[in-house]
Amino acid sequence: MLWAKIETAFVPTITLNWRCNMDICGAIESIRKEGLVVVKNEDLESWNIFKAIIDDHTYDFLAANKNTTVDATKLNSVRLGAFRALNALEDWEQSYYKMGGKLLTAVFGPDLLIQRKLNLSIQMPNDVSSILGMHTDTLSGQSPFELVMWTAFSKGYGTNSMFYFDRDISRKIFLEMPHFETDGLNTLRKKYWSKAKFLEVNESDVVLFSGTLFHGNVINETNDHRISINCRFKNLFSPSGQTKSADRGVGIFYKLFSESVATEIGREYLDRQVDFEL
Numbered sequence: 001m002l003w004a005k006i007e008t009a010f011v012p013t014i015t016l017n018w019r020c021n022m023d024i025c026g027a028i029e030s031i032r033k034e035g036l037v038v039v040k041n042e043d044l045e046s047w048n049i050f051k052a053i054i055d056d057h058t059y060d061f062l063a064a065n066k067n068t069t070v071d072a073t074k075l076n077s078v079r080l081g082a083f084r085a086l087n088a089l090e091d092w093e094q095s096y097y098k099m100g101g102k103l104l105t106a107v108f109g110p111d112l113l114i115q116r117k118l119n120l121s122i123q124m125p126n127d128v129s130s131i132l133g134m135h136t137d138t139l140s141g142q143s144p145f146e147l148v149m150w151t152a153f154s155k156g157y158g159t160n161s162m163f164y165f166d167r168d169i170s171r172k173i174f175l176e177m178p179h180f181e182t183d184g185l186n187t188l189r190k191k192y193w194s195k196a197k198f199l200e201v202n203e204s205d206v207v208l209f210s211g212t213l214f215h216g217n218v219i220n221e222t223n224d225h226r227i228s229i230n231c232r233f234k235n236l237f238s239p240s241g242q243t244k245s246a247d248r249g250v251g252i253f254y255k256l257f258s259e260s261v262a263t264e265i266g267r268e269y270l271d272r273q274v275d276f277e278l
Helices: 001-015 020-032 044-064 072-088 092-098 101-108 168-179 187-193 259-271
Strands: 034-040 113-114 117-123 147-152 205-210 226-234 254-257
Touching: 020 034, 020 101, 020 205, 034 113, 044 072, 044 092, 044 117, 044 226, 092 101, 092 113, 092 254, 101 113, 101 147, 101 205, 101 226, 168 187, 226 254
Parallel strands: none
Antiparallel strands: 034 205, 113 226, 113 254, 117 226, 147 205, 147 226
């Protein structure tokens, strides 16, 4: 197929890019093999802006409920308040991008789409209401060509963090799905659970991972809560998901973040309304 030929032809160029420094090259190779990489935050000033908003909306609630059973309704209200404040931040897109901008540009290039809204996750100890079962974003209609940028606002370890299966194991699970249609994904999760990995992150770390990986979370059995925000990025010209979804398109789910000069010129040309017919 034409796409397969194009992809194969360009892989060596990406791999041997002379502008790729050791840190960026190593991160890209981890994404290629693992489907995921944990890197240091590139812009702590931006991180602190988000942190201040999150603390303003969550600190009192988290402190008061540290050793109590969580009221799911109250937690969701706190989460929603913080979510709205984060997305009301002026130019939040630029601030979020800057925390991993060099790596994002190396992976996607300058023609970049960004998810229209930030997502916020708060997982408190023993909170069953925040459990997200094993899944892949792509099976829900997301593009396999996008990556999720997941940013830590508290230490993540063990069961208070996200679990995931690397590219190799995720592929095996995916190929076995037709044989487990009746039993469901939870049966496959149990079968491969010994291969699951939990993110180990420090406060402010940035994680970039593919939505093709199977991932999720379990009951937080630690004594610490976990707070993270995430947002998806995608190249402007990469295909959408195989599952057709009306709410996953440009202008609805994504918005334009940046573009190359070639794209800028080409888009201006296509926008011209000139009729050459006599």
